[in-house]
Amino acid sequence: MSETKPVAWPRRDYGVLVDLDKCNGCGKCVEACKLRNGTSYELRYKTFSPTELTGTTWLSVRKYSGVSTPYRCFHCYSAVCALVCPVNAHIVTDYGAVIIQTDKCIGCGRCAEVCCYGTPRQGFDRRYKKCDLCIDRIAKGSPPACVEACPTGALKFGPVAEIYRQAKEEEARGRKTYGVELTHWVYVYSNEEAFREFLDDVARRKDPEKIRKIFSFPVERATYPPVSYLGIEGAAVATALIAFFGWRQSRIEEKKRAGSHE
Amino acid sequence: MNRREFLKIPIAAALLGLVPIGEAKQIKLQPAEVKTGRSGRKFALLWSATKCIFCGACVAACNAVNYNRDKTPNLTWGWPQANTRLVEVKHGEAPRYIFTQCQHCEEPPCVYNCPTGASYIDKELGGLVLVDYNLCVGCKYCISSCPYEARWVNGEGTPSKCTWCVQRVKEGKLPACVAFCPVGARDFGDINDPDSSIAKRLREAKAVYVLMPEKNTKPRFYIVEE
Amino acid sequence: MFQEYWEAFLIGPFLFFAGLVGMGMVVMSIIKLRGGHLRYEPLLYVLLASIILALLLVMADLTRPPTVMMVAMLNSFLTLRYNLFLPILQGEFVLRFSWMALGIVMLILALLAVAIWALPYITQRIRTLLPPAIVKPLEPLLAILDKLALWVLSKKWFYYAAIFIGVMVTLYSGFLISEAKAVPFWNTTLWGIPGIPTIWIFSATAGALALIRIYHLDREHVVHLTEKYGVSAEIGEVAAIFLFLYNALNSASLAARESAEAILWGVLAPIFWVFVIGLGIAVPLLAAAISRIKHSTKLTYAASVSGLFGALALRTLVVYAGIPEPL
Numbered sequence: 001m002s003e004t005k006p007v008a009w010p011r012r013d014y015g016v017l018v019d020l021d022k023c024n025g026c027g028k029c030v031e032a033c034k035l036r037n038g039t040s041y042e043l044r045y046k047t048f049s050p051t052e053l054t055g056t057t058w059l060s061v062r063k064y065s066g067v068s069t070p071y072r073c074f075h076c077y078s079a080v081c082a083l084v085c086p087v088n089a090h091i092v093t094d095y096g097a098v099i100i101q102t103d104k105c106i107g108c109g110r111c112a113e114v115c116c117y118g119t120p121r122q123g124f125d126r127r128y129k130k131c132d133l134c135i136d137r138i139a140k141g142s143p144p145a146c147v148e149a150c151p152t153g154a155l156k157f158g159p160v161a162e163i164y165r166q167a168k169e170e171e172a173r174g175r176k177t178y179g180v181e182l183t184h185w186v187y188v189y190s191n192e193e194a195f196r197e198f199l200d201d202v203a204r205r206k207d208p209e210k211i212r213k214i215f216s217f218p219v220e221r222a223t224y225p226p227v228s229y230l231g232i233e234g235a236a237v238a239t240a241l242i243a244f245f246g247w248r249q250s251r252i253e254e255k256k257r258a259g260s261h262e
Numbered sequence: 263m264n265r266r267e268f269l270k271i272p273i274a275a276a277l278l279g280l281v282p283i284g285e286a287k288q289i290k291l292q293p294a295e296v297k298t299g300r301s302g303r304k305f306a307l308l309w310s311a312t313k314c315i316f317c318g319a320c321v322a323a324c325n326a327v328n329y330n331r332d333k334t335p336n337l338t339w340g341w342p343q344a345n346t347r348l349v350e351v352k353h354g355e356a357p358r359y360i361f362t363q364c365q366h367c368e369e370p371p372c373v374y375n376c377p378t379g380a381s382y383i384d385k386e387l388g389g390l391v392l393v394d395y396n397l398c399v400g401c402k403y404c405i406s407s408c409p410y411e412a413r414w415v416n417g418e419g420t421p422s423k424c425t426w427c428v429q430r431v432k433e434g435k436l437p438a439c440v441a442f443c444p445v446g447a448r449d450f451g452d453i454n455d456p457d458s459s460i461a462k463r464l465r466e467a468k469a470v471y472v473l474m475p476e477k478n479t480k481p482r483f484y485i486v487e488e
Numbered sequence: 489m490f491q492e493y494w495e496a497f498l499i500g501p502f503l504f505f506a507g508l509v510g511m512g513m514v515v516m517s518i519i520k521l522r523g524g525h526l527r528y529e530p531l532l533y534v535l536l537a538s539i540i541l542a543l544l545l546v547m548a549d550l551t552r553p554p555t556v557m558m559v560a561m562l563n564s565f566l567t568l569r570y571n572l573f574l575p576i577l578q579g580e581f582v583l584r585f586s587w588m589a590l591g592i593v594m595l596i597l598a599l600l601a602v603a604i605w606a607l608p609y610i611t612q613r614i615r616t617l618l619p620p621a622i623v624k625p626l627e628p629l630l631a632i633l634d635k636l637a638l639w640v641l642s643k644k645w646f647y648y649a650a651i652f653i654g655v656m657v658t659l660y661s662g663f664l665i666s667e668a669k670a671v672p673f674w675n676t677t678l679w680g681i682p683g684i685p686t687i688w689i690f691s692a693t694a695g696a697l698a699l700i701r702i703y704h705l706d707r708e709h710v711v712h713l714t715e716k717y718g719v720s721a722e723i724g725e726v727a728a729i730f731l732f733l734y735n736a737l738n739s740a741s742l743a744a745r746e747s748a749e750a751i752l753w754g755v756l757a758p759i760f761w762v763f764v765i766g767l768g769i770a771v772p773l774l775a776a777a778i779s780r781i782k783h784s785t786k787l788t789y790a791a792s793v794s795g796l797f798g799a800l801a802l803r804t805l806v807v808y809a810g811i812p813e814p815l
Contacts, residue, residue, distance in 0.1 A: 078323035078442040083333065083342055092331065116317035116444040182442055203445050208316040208359030212348045215318060219340040231545055235501030235800055238541055242534050243793040246702030249530050250785070254706035338492070349815045353742060362815065371669045377588035400551030403588050406493040406668035411812055415493075419551025473815070477669060 013096030013184065014138055015160035016147060017167060018070055020189040021175070022154035025061055025068030032149030033059040036134065055123025058131040059146055064201070067194035070146075070155070071202060073098065073119040073131040075184035081111035081120060084214050090128075096160055096184045097133035110214050117202045133184070160184055291351060291360070294472035294484060296453060296464050303452045305388030305426065306482040307440070308460050309361055310467075313447035313488065320346050320361060323442035327427060336422075338405070338414035345412075345424035346439050362473065363439070364412040364424035365481030366391045372404035372413065381421075388452060389482070390426055409477045426450065453482075463488070489746075491671055491810040498549045499665075500804025505542035506661040507692030507799070508699065509535050509598055513654030515696045517647040526710070530703050532606035539599050546595075587667050591660035597653050605650070607637035655689075662688035671810035673747035676736045683732040684806065690725035691768075694718050695799045698772070698792040705785045715776045715788075722795070726769045729802075743811040751809050759805055768798015 030050050034040050039056040042048040051062045059072040079098045082090045089104030090111050100111070100120065107126040112118070120128040134144035142148065143157035156166070163186055167177040170188045178195065179186035189195045298304060324344040325331060336343045346363035370391050373381045380397035381404050384390045393404075400419040416422040427437035435441065440448040451460035464470055467486035475481070512535050519526055611630045615623055623630075640646050662685025665674045676683045697718040704710035736748035751760045775791030778784075 074444075076319065076442070076444070078319040078326055078438075080318045080322040083322040083325055083331075084318075088333070092326075114318050116315065116319050182444065199445070203315055203317070205315045206317060208348060209350070211316050211318055212350065212359065215321060215342060215348065216340045217335060219337055229497060231495065231498035231501050231548065232800075232804060234541070235504060235545075236797070238505075238537070239793070239796050239800060242537075242699070243702055243789070243796065245530065245534075246699070247705065247789055249527065249703050250705035250707075253527075257706070351815050353815075360815075371667075375586045375588065375667060377586045377592060398552065401549070401588060402493045402551075403586070403668070406491065406670045406810075406812075409669045409813055410815075411670060474813075479669075 012094050013160040014133070014157065015075075015096065015163035015184040015186060016133075016144065017156040017158075017163045018185065018187050019154045019156070019170075020067055020069060020187060020191070020195070022152045023061070023068045023070065024152055024154075025063060026151060027061055028149045028151055029070060029146035029155060030057070030059050030061060032145040033057075033131075036137075036145040053119060053121050053130070055121050055127075055129045057121075058129065062198070062201075064197040065191065065194040067189070067191050067198075069187075069194070069198045071117075071198070072146075072185070073133075074117055074179065075131075075133055076116070077182060077184075080114045080116065084110040084114050086110065093135060095133065095135050095138055097135050097138075099132040099135060100128055100130060102127055102129065113206065113210060113214060118204060291358070291471040291473060291485060292475045294470050294475060296470060296484065297480075298454050302385065302454070303388035304454045304482075305366070305390065305431070305450065306453045306460060306484060307363075307366075307426065307437070308449040308463055308484045308486055310447040310449075310463075310486050310488050311358070311360065312486075313445050314361070315445055315447070316348065316359065317444065318348070319442055319444055320439035320448065321348070323438040324424070327430070327438035328425075334417070336414050336416075339411075341414075343416075343422075345422065360473075360485055361439075362410060362412070363483065364391065364408075364426075365410055365473065365479070365483040366424075366426060368480035368482065370479060371407040371409070371477075375403045375407040377401060377403065384428075387428065387431065390428055390431070391423075392425055392428060393421060393423070395420055409474055409479065410481070489811060490808055491812055493670075494807060495549055496804050496808035498545050500807045501800060502542050502545035502549075503661045503665075503688070503803040503807070504695075504800045505538040505545070506595070507658050507688055507803075508695050509539045509542065509602065510654040510656075510658030510661065511689070511692035511696040512538075512699060513598065513601065513650045513657075515693070515700065517650040517654070521644065521647050526700065527703050528605075529609045531700065532602060532609060534699065534703075535602045536606050539595065539602055543595060543599070587660055587663040590656070591664055594653060594656045594660050598657050601646075601650050601653055604637050604640055604646075607633055608641070611637075658689055658692045659685050661692075662686070665807065665810075668810075670812050671747075672739060672741035672744040672813050673736055673810050674806070676732055676739060676744055678728065678731050678735060683728070683735065687725060687728045687732060687802075690721050690728055691799050691802060694721035694725055694772070695796055697721065698795045701792045702789060705789055708783070711779075711788055715779065718795075719773060719776050722769050722773055726765070729764075741813060743813045747809045747811045750811075751805065756805060756809055759801060763801035764798055764805060766798075767794040768802055769795075771795065771798075 027050050031043055034043050034048070034057070037056070037058060042056060048054065048057050051060050053060050053072065059070060061068055061070050063069070075096060075098050079092045082092050082098055086108060087104055087106055089101045089106070090098070091101065092098050105127040107122065107128060109122070109128065112120040112122070112128055120130045123129045137144060147155040147157040156163070164180050167180045167186050167188055171177050175188055175190050176192055176195070177186060177188050178199070187195065296306075321342060321344045324346055325342055328345065329343040332343050334343065335341070339347055341347050346361050348359055349362055351358050351360055366389065368389065370381070370383070373383055373391060378397045378399055380394045382392060382394060384392050398420045402415065402421070405413045405415060405421050413421040413423040430437060436450050440450045449460040449463050451458035453461050453464065455461060463486065464484060467488050469487040471485040472481050472483065473485070512531070516526065516528065516531060520528075611634050614626070614630060663682065666682045666684040668674055674684060678686055697714040701711055701714040701718070733748050733752060736744045739745055750756045772791045772795040775787050779788055
């Protein structure tokens with residue numbers, strides 16, 4: 001790409017607005033998510049922790065200083081996870097959702113290492129799983145399972161431009177937001193300290209050497225294009241020819257002089 | 263001076279070369295003084311070593327905004343197609359990792375060395391160093407002129423580099439790496455304006471560094487510790 | 489480890505031919521001004537071929553050569569105006585210009601100068617070698633070219649200009665890579681004086697003298713003269729090379745030290761010691777010493793050719809050995 005062209009937000013992008021002041025920590029969103037992704041048996045036998053993300057729990061609710069905060073994949077615009085996936089299993093879809101195509105995933109774990117918020121988790125099949133924004137439900141026109149299940153209306157779903165507009169309106173009213181023009185999962189909150197605690201907990205500092213190794217690859221000395229070898233060989237041949245003609249010239253003159261002397 | 267005395271010089275030089283020499287300590291990151299310009303806008307970019315969590319979202323954002331999420335590798339750096347990269351500063355007081363990109367120097371060797379004027383400074387836009395691809399002949403002189411190795415050879419043989427997302431800056435937006443940092447570790451703005459957020463952060467920072475100031479390029483990429 | 493921006497096998501030969509043309513023009517002009525009789529014709533053909541080859545080589549390393557023809561040549565002249573003359577006119581006494589821009593201008597001027605100098609010989613060859621059917625219609629054009637060339641060549645200022653252009657071309661070939669700030673090894677100075685242009689001047693002088701010697705192997709006094717100055721040039725060259733490498737070894741930059749170590753006792757050491765020092769310096773010096781005692785045309789010839797190959801190897805090696813500054 002020799003010209004940089006701006007990549008506009010695709011028009012089909014959808015987002016979710018999370019109002020922390022309305023969330024009461026009931027956990028119905030977590031239950032709905034499990035019902036939808038096929039791990040409802042965990043609900044029955046209570047074999048999951050509602051605060052931890054795992055290969056089967058794609059949405060969790062945590063409490064920071066008394067404020068219940070839903071936590072799952074943010075579906076960032078930058079999507080580092082998708083960039084580092086070696087097999088292109090982790091992709092950015094048209095809907096703005098960043099999903100892992102489980103059948104292609106090889107379980108290398110790069111997406112989990114680079115994720116700013118630490119979201120992808122390894123399942124029992126060694127592959128990585130995370131929230132996929134219920135794109136199959138979106139395709140049919142219904143909102144994600146968690147949004148539909150929320151009793152207090154803390155979760156709102158809609159086109160991302162609409163979500164950002166609503167968030168900016170809340171900002172004008174004095175509340176704070178996180179994720180506008182950054183992610184597809186936008187928080188609106190009043191308790192700044194609690195949210196800072198949340199971010200510090202999930203957006204943890206990583207080992208720079210590991211991250212550098214994930215992004216970079218060793219560059220071997222490139223093989224020269226044939227014209228390059230032609231350069232030095234041509235130069236050597238040209239020099240030899242120059243020398244040869246010089247020798248020849250001198251010999252001719254010498255012979256001429258010897259001839260004229262006789 | 264006869265030939266014998268003339269020959270003593272290279273012999274002495276050769277013998278001197280056998281004398282063991284101590285290793286010079288190089289400090290790549292040096293404390294910097296932020297200088298404001300005389301007039302107009304002077305853009306600068308700030309990267310916070312304390313706030314950065316090294317997730318690489320800036321790299322992915324640059325790739326998404328400027329290269330359309332192209333995953334083919336950048337062979338010059340051994341890196342994805344992005345204009346910012348994570349390097350290990352091996353030569354300094356302690357090994358530390360920094361994100362580095364085009365420093366948009368005030369005295370850029372790449373602009374001075376470009377034979378056709380394809381690399382130029384856009385003075386109206388706060389002094390950004392940009393490339394006009396219609397004039398570029400692909401001589402790669404700019405790439406070998408940058409002491410920060412900020413330029414890389416793209417698929418068409420011309421140099422790609424961080425442009426501070428000039429297409430976004432023209433619309434009043436922030437560059438991609440600044441806008442898409444999840445923890446707000448970067449900042450961008452006009453340091454001639456004392457009320458801009460970057461000027462405030464530079465004033466309040468505990469320490470401000472620049473890379474390799476001894477090259478006399480006057481870089482405008484500030485690394486801060488807050 | 490080594491730089492991959494510039495193909496050493498294209499730029500090295502380019503620098504070699506540029507240096508040959510540059511100092512070749514200087515030496516030939518000096519001899520001409522002093523009234524010396526040399527076989528200018530074959531030498532000028534060599535210089536013409538060299539400068540054309542140099543231009544072809546440098547364009548082969550560009551990734552967008554067609555643009556060179558159209559835009560770049562013109563822009564090089566224009567950027568010189570902006571970066572060189574305008575600041576001075578505006579009162580800023582800071583010389584900031586692109587050596588590559590200056591080099592393109594100088595190479596074109598050198599091409600013109602050599603072409604004009606060789607023009608009388610070329611027109612003569614055209615008249616004698618081509619069949620009369622083709623020559624007849626061209627005769628008026630050839631006559632005009634002859635007149636023009638002979639008029640220019642009778643003036644002293646042409647040779648002074650040739651000396652200036654030749655020196656500038658050789659300096660350009662050195663400054664081009666010594667101003668590339670990404671590779672500290674190339675930036676190494678000899679206590680303030682840029683190192684590579686100095687080495688290149690000595691090496692190109694030795695090469696130009698070797699070239700003249702090859703074309704005058706039967707003329708003893710020419711051989712003797714070129715050998716005398718050639719020895720001084722080669723001694724200067726080897727001194728400059730070793731002082732340069734000494735400064736690079738002591739450099740504050742790690743990349744410069746690594747390059748110097750690779751050249752002296754590392755991966756590139758065999759090429760350096762055998763080709764650059766052995767073929768390029770030692771063999772010519774030895775042959776010059778031996779020819780004091782016993783004259784042998786074959787030895788002089790072999791030594792001069794070996795000197796030229798050594799100069800080619802020196803340039804290719806220096807371009808190859810550059811290491812970009814690691815952070």
